[in-house]
Amino acid sequence: xxxxxxxxxxxxxxxxxxxxxxxxxxxxxxxxxxxxxxxxxxxxxxxxxxxxxxxxxxxxxxxxxxxxxxxxxxxxxxxxxxxxxxxxxxxxxxxxxxxxxxxxxxxxxxxxxxxxxxxxxxxxxxxxxxxxxxxxxxxxxxxxxxxxxxxxxxxxxxxxxxxxxxxxxxxxxxxxxxxxxxxxxxxxxxxxxxxxxxxxxxxxxxxxxxxxxxxxxxxxxxxxxxxxxxxxxxxxxxxxxxxxxxxxxxxxxxxxxxxxxxxxxxxxxxxxxxxxxxxxxxxxxxxxxxxxxxxxxxxxxxxxxxxxxxxxxxxxxxxxxxxxxxxxxxxxxxxxxxxxxxxxxxxxxxxxxxxxxxxxxxxxxxxxxxxxxxxxxxxxxxxxxxxxxxxxxxxxxxxxxxxxxxxxxxxxxxxxxxxxxxxxxxxxxxxxxxxxxxxxxxxxxxxxxxxxxxxxxxxxxxxxxxxxxxxxxxxxxxxxxxxxxxxxxxxxxxxxxxxxxxxxxxxxxxxxxxxxxxxxxxxxxxxxxxxxxxxxxxxxxxxxxxxxxxxxxxxxxxxxxxxxxxxxxxxxxxxxxxxxxxxxxxxxxxxxxxxxxxxxxxxxxxxxxxxxxxxxxxxxxxxxxxxxxxxxxxxxxxxxxxxxxxxxxxxxxxxxxx
Amino acid sequence: xxxxxxxxxxxxxxxxxxxxxxxxxxxxxxxxxxxxxxxxxxxxxxxxxxxxxxxxxxxxxxxxxxxxxxxxxxxxxxxxxxxxxxxxxxxxxxxxxxxxxxxxxxxxxxxxxxxxxxxxxxxxxxxxxxxxxxxxxxxxxxxxxxxxxxxxxxxxxxxxxxxxxxxxxxxxxxxxxxxxxxxxxxxxxxxxxxxxxxxxxxxxxxxxxxxxxxxxxxxxxxxx
Numbered sequence: 014x015x016x017x018x019x020x021x022x023x024x025x026x027x028x029x030x031x032x033x034x035x036x037x038x039x040x041x042x043x044x045x046x047x048x049x050x051x052x053x054x055x056x057x058x059x060x061x062x063x064x065x066x067x068x069x070x071x072x073x074x075x076x077x078x079x080x081x082x083x084x085x086x087x088x089x090x091x092x093x094x095x096x097x098x099x100x101x102x103x104x105x106x107x108x109x110x111x112x113x114x115x116x117x118x119x120x121x122x123x124x125x126x127x128x129x130x131x132x133x134x135x136x137x138x139x140x141x142x143x144x145x146x147x148x149x150x151x152x153x154x155x156x157x158x159x160x161x162x163x164x165x166x167x168x169x170x171x172x173x174x175x176x177x178x179x180x181x182x183x184x185x186x187x188x189x190x191x192x193x194x195x196x197x198x199x200x201x202x203x204x205x206x207x208x209x210x211x212x213x214x215x216x217x218x219x220x221x222x223x224x225x226x227x228x229x230x231x232x233x234x235x236x237x238x239x240x241x242x243x244x245x246x247x248x249x250x251x252x253x254x255x256x257x258x259x260x261x262x263x264x265x266x267x268x269x270x271x272x273x274x275x276x277x278x279x280x281x282x283x284x285x286x287x288x289x290x291x292x293x294x295x296x297x298x299x300x301x302x303x304x305x306x307x308x309x310x311x312x313x314x315x316x317x318x319x320x321x322x323x324x325x326x327x328x329x330x331x332x333x334x335x336x337x338x339x340x341x342x343x344x345x346x347x348x349x350x351x352x353x354x355x356x357x358x359x360x361x362x363x364x365x366x367x368x369x370x371x372x373x374x375x376x377x378x379x380x381x382x383x384x385x386x387x388x389x390x391x392x393x394x395x396x397x398x399x400x401x402x403x404x405x406x407x408x409x410x411x412x413x414x415x416x417x418x419x420x421x422x423x424x425x426x427x428x429x430x431x432x433x434x435x436x437x438x439x440x441x442x443x444x445x446x447x448x449x450x451x452x453x454x455x456x457x458x459x460x461x462x463x464x465x466x467x468x469x470x471x472x473x474x475x476x477x478x479x480x481x482x483x484x485x486x487x488x489x490x491x492x493x494x495x496x497x498x499x500x501x502x503x504x505x506x507x508x509x510x511x512x513x514x515x516x517x518x519x520x521x522x523x524x525x526x527x528x529x530x531x532x533x534x535x536x537x538x539x540x541x542x543x544x545x546x547x548x549x550x551x552x553x554x555x556x557x558x559x560x561x562x563x564x565x566x567x568x569x570x571x572x573x574x575x576x577x578x579x580x581x582x583x584x585x586x587x588x589x590x591x592x593x594x595x596x597x598x599x600x601x602x603x604x605x606x607x608x609x610x611x612x613x614x615x616x617x618x619x620x621x622x623x624x625x626x627x628x629x630x631x632x633x634x635x636x637x638x639x640x641x642x643x644x645x646x647x648x649x650x651x652x653x654x655x656x657x658x659x660x661x662x663x664x665x666x667x668x669x670x671x
Numbered sequence: 672x673x674x675x676x677x678x679x680x681x682x683x684x685x686x687x688x689x690x691x692x693x694x695x696x697x698x699x700x701x702x703x704x705x706x707x708x709x710x711x712x713x714x715x716x717x718x719x720x721x722x723x724x725x726x727x728x729x730x731x732x733x734x735x736x737x738x739x740x741x742x743x744x745x746x747x748x749x750x751x752x753x754x755x756x757x758x759x760x761x762x763x764x765x766x767x768x769x770x771x772x773x774x775x776x777x778x779x780x781x782x783x784x785x786x787x788x789x790x791x792x793x794x795x796x797x798x799x800x801x802x803x804x805x806x807x808x809x810x811x812x813x814x815x816x817x818x819x820x821x822x823x824x825x826x827x828x829x830x831x832x833x834x835x836x837x838x839x840x841x842x843x844x845x846x847x848x849x850x851x852x853x854x855x856x857x858x859x860x861x862x863x864x865x866x867x868x869x870x871x872x873x874x875x876x877x878x879x880x881x882x883x884x885x886x887x888x889x890x891x892x893x894x895x
Contacts, residue, residue: 112844185820192680277838323729350836353760381712489827495866647724
């Protein structure tokens with residue numbers, strides 16, 4: 014690897030020594046591999062999101078009762094392999110529900126949170142030149158791509174894709190006769206096995222790199238919380254993913270080689286699958302949230318210009334969460350038919366694991382207290398993370414009580430809970446991380462104005478879509494049911510299903526500004542045409558959403574006919590919103606592709622010491638030497654309210670640095 | 672929010688609802704405290720010219736307080752819950768008033784009544800699809816069995832749910848305290864027919880139950 018330290022005027026000049034293939038495709042550079050994981054995750058997010066919108070469509074307007082043609086979207090339900098006669102059947106519905114979750118967990122959140130941010134940030138933030146094993150790193154990405162290809166293939170085989178839920182309970186998932194799904198379920202299991210290998214490779218790399226390659230002065234307690242979180246996550250991954258892989262292997266054996274691990278008709282034990290899956294599954298959900306917590310801590314600190322409140326407590330909290338995550342898995346199985354005494358044991362351990370998360374929440378509030386808060390785009394996302402994660406965590410209290418869980422298990426209350434923690438929590442932290450580290454990753458700025466429009470659309474419609482799911486759950490609405498109108502006791506809740514679908518559609522549309530921003534900023538689409546197009550299209554989306562929202566408010570969501578008065582009022586409101594957003598964007602958007610300065614946020618951590626763009630080897634001929642903790646902001650007696658970790662301590666400031 | 676709970680018609684449901692309400696009050700109060708505090712901080716501590724942020728690394732006393740207080744609250748909550756859980760799930764009643772078997776299969780419930788001899792597997796057993804008939808104010812003990820995949824026997828009005836594991840017999844007991852007809856959906860994804868897999872619980876008055884018993888068994892004799 015060459016160690017050029019000249020900064021260049023365009024962001025691809027410094028790769029001039031390699032060809033296209035070794036620079037962008039088969040790169041050993043952790044920064045490129047991180048970006049590759051980001052592209053994979055964002056692409057799969059589109060697929061996973063569309064799947065959800067499809068089955069939400071069915072839930073709002075069940076196909077047996079309603080014409081599938083709505084609002085001029087009839088072309089969506091033209092005859093195709095998934096919608097014979099333009100109708101979604103329960104088999105396809107179950108498939109979409111299963112694959113939405115599988116793709117979101119394994120092909121979106123893990124690649125972006127762990128694959129992208131882990132790879133990109135770890136060497137930069139600890140002062141290393143690259144990962145310990147660059148070749149293994151590259152292999153981990155391409156293994157993930159193989160897993161994605163195998164997973165996608167399942168959509169095109171006879172019998173359809175896996176449709177036993179992302180949790181794949183046996184024997185529904187292990188005996189083809191029960192679902193009619195043949196190779197789809199096999200490919201699902203094979204793909205997860207491959208993805209678990211990719212995670213393992215990543216874990217080995219992250220752990221080794223963090224233990225061995227921290228630069229001089231980068232003690233354990235001088236590492237940013239993002240790195241602590243990624244380190245702990247990597248250990249969880251190392252120990253949990255093999256369990257998933259093994260369980261999937263046993264599933265393949267049952268399905269293809271007629272073994273009977275999980276098949277009770279042949280002496281197998283269905284509960285064994287659940288124990289294996291959730292023994293992996295619970296640490297997995299902490300894998301899905303810990304790096305988000307670390308990143309949120311970092312972002313909150315930078316934009317409050319204050320040290321993280323209780324840094325060591327945060328480290329100990331994350332470590333206890335990780336340790337405890339191994340002994341709570343049975344809370345997913347309270348009603349499973351396992352011995353009720355186990356329910357007691359797991360409830361006790363689940364109580365304990367709630368505490369460190371509470372501690373972290375209070376410490377985030379403590380970080381804000383007394384700060385000098387700047388409401389930048391990354392900060393907005395980090396703040397949303399905090400409050401939405403709190404909602405998700407609190408709904409977990411209900412289900413931690415195994416008695417309440419008797420009622421809410423397998424209802425939408427659970428669905429609400431995990432969407433609040435994974436989407437409200439992790440996803441917002443991801444958006445915040447992308448906005449924050451974008452200048453370092455892509456050498457340009459992620460447009461803040463367009464980003465804020467995306468933030469508010471996502472925040473508002475996320476809450477509108479998912480909060481009502483708590484109510485559905487309280488009403489007893491089960492998960493994974495194809496047609497809620499089949500149940501009399503759910504009749505009063507059906508309008509809520511319609512509302513949720515509409516809100517989800519709004520949220521989906523709200524992601525278009527993100528895509529416009531991302532493409533424009535990554536590819537430096539600096540021309541006026543693209544900028545005007547982004548401004549107009551985004552404003553049109555806001556206008557359209559406003560129009561529909563007002564129309565529904567006035568006419569209700571179950572009445573199909575809209576009067577002229579409603580049209581007029583909605584039209585006026587939508588034009589007003591269009592103008593407001595358009596003017597905001599025109600006044601505040603910058604040029605896409607404007608080159609970023611090295612440290613646009615005045616942040617202390619080491620990645621901002623590296624040049625933008627960072628060359629192979631990251632730091633030039635000399636590795637940085639660290640003298641300070643990562644969160645020394647607003648130190649009394651210093652002229653600036655920030656100081657890179659490489660700044661030597663003044664003698665009188667020495668005692669203050671803990 | 673808890674107004675959306677379906678009407679509760681069982682003794683056991685009262686315990687479930689009790690903890691539902693405690694959870695609701697605990698979490699709502701906590702959320703309001705956190706949200707208000709956060710909003711206040713965002714307003715009070717927003718960037719202002721000339722104002723520097725406080726240089727504080729934390730406060731150990733606070734850490735201890737906000738570790739111990741939630742722990743105590745949750746510990747009490749959990750110990751109370753445990754007493755209830757033991758009552759609802761640990762030991763099936765030795766002498767219930769009514770015994771029934773429910774077999775879950777793709778895609779309906781087969782209810783097996785033991786008949787006058789009160790023994791299962793004899794010739795006077797009655798099998799009904801999806802209809803569970805019980806008398807009000809009497810304790811019912813159901814033995815749950817499964818023929819194929821995992822199903823979950825759920826009666827929202829009774830507030831109870833139990834997964835059915837093929838190959839096992841799992842007890843499920845409750846005492847209904849109100850007459851009427853209530854839905855019994857399956858609550859675990861069991862295949863393409865999962866949606867719509869449901870039965871009905873018919874809670875009879877004493878008289879109506881006696882009448883049903885007579886009619887149901889005489890119909891059975893007619894058939895045979």
